[in-house]
Amino acid sequence: xxxxxxxxxxxxxxxxxxxxxxxxxxxxxxxxxxxxxxxxxxxxxxxxxxxxxxxxxxxxxxxxxxxxxxxxxxxxxxxxxxxxxxxxxxxxxxxxxxxxxxxxxxxxxxxxxxxxxxxxxxxxxxxxxxxxxxxxxxxxxxxxxxxxxxxxxxxxxxxxxxxxxxxxxxxxxxxxxxxxxxxxxxxxxxxxxxxxxxxxxxxxxxxxxxxxxxxxxxxxxxxxxxxxxxxxxxxxxxxxxxxxxxxxxxxxxxxxxxxxxxxxxxxxxxxxxxxxxxxxxxxxxxxxxxxxxxxxxxxxxxxxxxxxxxxxxxxxxxxxxxxxxxxxxxxxxxxxxxxxxxxxxxxxxxxxxxxxxxxxxxxxxxxxxxxxxxxxxxxxxxxxxxxxxxxxxxxxxx
Numbered sequence: 529x530x531x532x533x534x535x536x537x538x539x540x541x542x543x544x545x546x547x548x549x550x551x552x553x554x555x556x557x558x559x560x561x562x563x564x565x566x567x568x569x570x571x572x573x574x575x576x577x578x579x580x581x582x583x584x585x586x587x588x589x590x591x592x593x594x595x596x597x598x599x600x601x602x603x604x605x606x607x608x609x610x611x612x613x614x615x616x617x618x619x620x621x622x623x624x625x626x627x628x629x630x631x632x633x634x635x636x637x638x639x640x641x642x643x644x645x646x647x648x649x650x651x652x653x654x655x656x657x658x659x660x661x662x663x664x665x666x667x668x669x670x671x672x673x674x675x676x677x678x679x680x681x682x683x684x685x686x687x688x689x690x691x692x693x694x695x696x697x698x699x700x701x702x703x704x705x706x707x708x709x710x711x712x713x714x715x716x717x718x719x720x721x722x723x724x725x726x727x728x729x730x731x732x733x734x735x736x737x738x739x740x741x742x743x744x745x746x747x748x749x750x751x752x753x754x755x756x757x758x759x760x761x762x763x764x765x766x767x768x769x770x771x772x773x774x775x776x777x778x779x780x781x782x783x784x785x786x787x788x789x790x791x792x793x794x795x796x797x798x799x800x801x802x803x804x805x806x807x808x809x810x811x812x813x814x815x816x817x818x819x820x821x822x823x824x825x826x827x828x829x830x831x832x833x834x835x836x837x838x839x840x841x842x843x844x845x846x847x848x849x850x851x852x853x854x855x856x857x858x859x860x861x862x863x864x865x866x867x868x869x870x871x872x873x874x875x876x877x878x879x880x881x882x883x884x885x886x887x888x889x890x891x892x893x894x895x896x897x898x899x900x901x902x903x904x905x906x907x908x909x910x911x912x913x914x915x916x917x918x919x920x921x922x923x924x925x926x
Contacts, residue, residue, distance in 0.1 A: 538585035545578030580675020583842030688726030732785035823919030
């Protein structure tokens with residue numbers, strides 16, 4: 529079947545990412561490498577754009593979507609570098625250049641086999657708001673995706689008034705809306721706002737919500753998130769989340785007004801829970817018979833040559849959204865999400881690993897091994913044919 533042109537807009541957070549290559553990190557504990565007064569030798573410096581606009585937007589472009597980017601940069605060296613990079617990848621018509629403001633940058637510490645860490649300056653992202661959206665671009669698109677409001681001050685101030693205003697306006701055009709989050713520093717201003725209040729205002733205008741499980745836990749119940757983090761004692765938080773916990777988080781987000789809630793679970797895959805057929809009927813291009821009342825958990829693909837997880841969640845979102853816009857089933861959309869995540873982690877930066885739609889599809893149809901995902905919770909069943917888990921509240925595809 530011939531595909532119509534897929535016009536999408538990706539808006540929100542943009543920055544310049546700098547990846548110093550860490551050498552010999554396997555010979556010592558990582559916390560011994562970066563200590564006060566110590567010189568640590570590093571390798572080359574990889575530089576690329578980062579943030580949701582770059583990571584998800586460019587990945588969607590590579591996968592075949594006609595992508596327009598909406599963001600904000602300053603008229604400084606970093607802003608010029610961001611624009612020079614993006615011009616070769618996608619349309620920058622929607623990116624504003626603001627005189628006298630500093631552009632955002634991130635230093636990404638990405639040692640082998642350890643989750644990455646970030647030193648981040650928000651720059652112009654903090655002043656991004658409703659007035660920075662080119663709604664003419666949005667009006668002519670099929671999907672509007674916005675990422676990282678916890679890292680954008682104007683979007684979380686005043687109980688998220690600007691964020692709500694943006695999504696409410698976009699829904700007036702009948703465009704599919706998608707929202708991604710970022711994990712705030714609990715001690716930062718973003719970490720201290722009442723995210724439940726914001727989500728209750730915004731979620732009625734959000735069709736697809738795609739945070740990580742850690743982000744979802746933080747914004748819905750910060751105290752429990754801090755308890756989980758303390759119990760983890762420095763270990764990866766993912767192993768502290770149960771299937772029952774993901775069910776509770778996703779149900780709450782659906783109760784707030786979401787229609788499709790996907791929780792990115794890193795090495796443990798991609799979880800999804802969807803609303804009723806009645807609520808999904810207004811999302812153009814999807815089959816409500818397949819998409820409504822689903823609860824699924826897709827395992828990850830096994831990766832031998834792991835380079836960095838920077839941007840892996842953003843690329844998983846790109847795979848999921850492009851597959852959805854191409855009319856794929858929910859099961860296939862989860863596979864594209866996990867495949868794009870697997871492609872991403874084989875490159876040091878956030879986007880170099882992503883392949884086009886045809887090559888990604890060939891990999892999905894091939895024999896790429898999946899990691900084992902064990903779910904020991906009542907009602908969860910593994911589908912040997914689809915190679916994914918069905919939750920106790922999954923209607924299963926008709």
